[in-house]
Amino acid sequence: MSTTTPTTVAAVPFMKFETTEADIEAVMRVLKSGMLRAATKCAELETRLGEMSQANHAMTCANGTCALQLAYEPLFNPGDEVLVPAWSYIATASMLVARGCKPIFVDALATTGQIDVADAAKRITAKTKGIAATHMYGCPVDIDAVGSLAAKHGLKVVYDAAQAHLSTYKNKGIGQFGDAVTYSFYATKNLGTGEGGMVTCNDAALAKKIQLLRSHGETEKYLHEQVGYNYRMNDLTGAIGCSRLDRLPADTAARRAAAARYDALLATIPGIEPLAITAGAVSAYHLYTVRMDPAALSCSRDQLCKDLGALGVPTAIHYPKTLPQQPAFKNHIPGQAPWPVAERFTQTVFCLPMHSFLTDAHFATLESALRSVATRYAR
Numbered sequence: 001m002s003t004t005t006p007t008t009v010a011a012v013p014f015m016k017f018e019t020t021e022a023d024i025e026a027v028m029r030v031l032k033s034g035m036l037r038a039a040t041k042c043a044e045l046e047t048r049l050g051e052m053s054q055a056n057h058a059m060t061c062a063n064g065t066c067a068l069q070l071a072y073e074p075l076f077n078p079g080d081e082v083l084v085p086a087w088s089y090i091a092t093a094s095m096l097v098a099r100g101c102k103p104i105f106v107d108a109l110a111t112t113g114q115i116d117v118a119d120a121a122k123r124i125t126a127k128t129k130g131i132a133a134t135h136m137y138g139c140p141v142d143i144d145a146v147g148s149l150a151a152k153h154g155l156k157v158v159y160d161a162a163q164a165h166l167s168t169y170k171n172k173g174i175g176q177f178g179d180a181v182t183y184s185f186y187a188t189k190n191l192g193t194g195e196g197g198m199v200t201c202n203d204a205a206l207a208k209k210i211q212l213l214r215s216h217g218e219t220e221k222y223l224h225e226q227v228g229y230n231y232r233m234n235d236l237t238g239a240i241g242c243s244r245l246d247r248l249p250a251d252t253a254a255r256r257a258a259a260a261r262y263d264a265l266l267a268t269i270p271g272i273e274p275l276a277i278t279a280g281a282v283s284a285y286h287l288y289t290v291r292m293d294p295a296a297l298s299c300s301r302d303q304l305c306k307d308l309g310a311l312g313v314p315t316a317i318h319y320p321k322t323l324p325q326q327p328a329f330k331n332h333i334p335g336q337a338p339w340p341v342a343e344r345f346t347q348t349v350f351c352l353p354m355h356s357f358l359t360d361a362h363f364a365t366l367e368s369a370l371r372s373v374a375t376r377y378a379r
C-alpha cells in the first residue's frame with residue numbers, strides 16, 4: 001500500500017559537495033603509506049594552490065582561523081589598531097583580539113557589501129597599523145583602494161580569502177596583493193577538506209616566520225628558536241585538498257555560470273537584487289547574496305525567506321549580526337559607531353542556493369519561487 005504524506009522538501013539543495021572515488025583513493029593512498037603527518041600532500045597543496053592564486057609562498061595549516069593568527073602575529077603587535085570589516089565572519093576580527101590588537105570596525109559598501117575604504121580612511125589614527133579585509137562571499141574587495149590607503153599610511157594588509165579561492169582582481173590572482181592572504185578549507189568552503197587552512201605571502205622572510213610559528217618555532221629537531229603553536233595540517237587532509245583542487249577550476253566556472261543565470265533572472269524580478277561585484281574583480285561565488293528592497297516589497301526579509309523555503313528554495317543569512325553587534329566585542333566598540341550599511345544588511349540580505357550542481361530544473365524552481373514571492377509582496 002502506498003501512502004502520500006505531504007512534505008515540504010527543499011527541491012534545490014542550498015549547498016552540494018561530492019566525494020569522488022578519486023578523493024577516496026587519494027586518502028587511501030596516504031593511509032596505506034603510513035605517513036599521516038604533513039608531508040608530500042600538504043606540500044603539493046601548497047605548491048599548486050599557491051601557484052593558482054599567484055603567490056610566491058604558501059603554508060597549509062589546521063584551519064582558516066589559525067591561518068589568520070599565523071598571518072597577524074608577525075605583522076601586528078599588541079596595542080596596534082587594525083581596520084577590519086564590520087560585515088564579516090567573526091574570525092577576521094577575533095584573531096586580532098587574540099593578538100592583543102584593537103579591532104577598528106569599518107562599515108560596508110551598500111553596493112557590494114565589501115569593506116568601505118572611504119569609511120576606513122576616516123577611522124585612521126596614529127595607532128593604526130593595518131587593514132584586515134575580507135573578500136566577502138568570494139568577491140575581492142576594492143584592492144586598489146585598500147592598497148592606496150595602506151601605502152599612504154604605511155599599513156600592513158591581510159586579506160581574508162576564506163571564501164574566495166581562485167577569485168581574481170584585474171586579471172591577477174589574489175595572492176599577488178597585500179602582505180598575506182588567508183584561506184579556509186572548512187567542509188562547506190569552495191575547497192573543502194573538513195577542516196584546513198592556508199596562508200600565502202610574497203616575502204620569503206615573512207613565510208619563514210609563519211612556518212616557524214606554525215610548528216613551535218622549531219628550526220631543527222627539538223630546537224625551538226621561538227614560541228609557536230602546532231597549527232600544522234596533516235597529509236590525509238592534504239590529499240583530500242589536492243584531489244578536490246583538481247576539480248576546483250571547473251567547480252568555480254560552474255558557480256560563475258550559475259551566478260550569471262541568477263543575475264539575468266533577478267534583473268526581471270523587482271525587489272530582490274544581487275550584491276554588486278567589485279569593479280575589476282571576478283568572484284569565486286562562495287555564496288550568491290541578494291538584498292531585498294523594503295521599498296519594493298511589503299514583507300520582512302525573514303518572511304520572504306520562510307516563503308521561499310516553503311516553495312523549495314532554502315536560504316541562509318550571512319550574517320544575522322554585524323561584528324560590532326556580537327557580544328564578544330562589547331568591550332572593543334565604545335566610541336566606534338556607526339555602521340549603518342552593515343546594520344541594514346542584517347535585515348535585508350540573504351543567500352540563495354549556490355554550488356556547482358545547479359541544473360535547469362533547479363533554476364525553474366528558483367524562478368517560479370522568486371517570482372511568486374516578489375508578486376505576493378509587491379507594494
Ligand SMILES: Cc1ncc(COP(=O)(O)O)c(C=O)c1O
Nearest residue numbers: 063064065089091162184185186
Ligand atoms: C571570512 C572567514 N574568515 C575566517 C573563517 C574561519 O575559517 P575556519 O572555519 O576554517 O577556521 C571563515 C570560515 O567560516 C570565514 O568565512
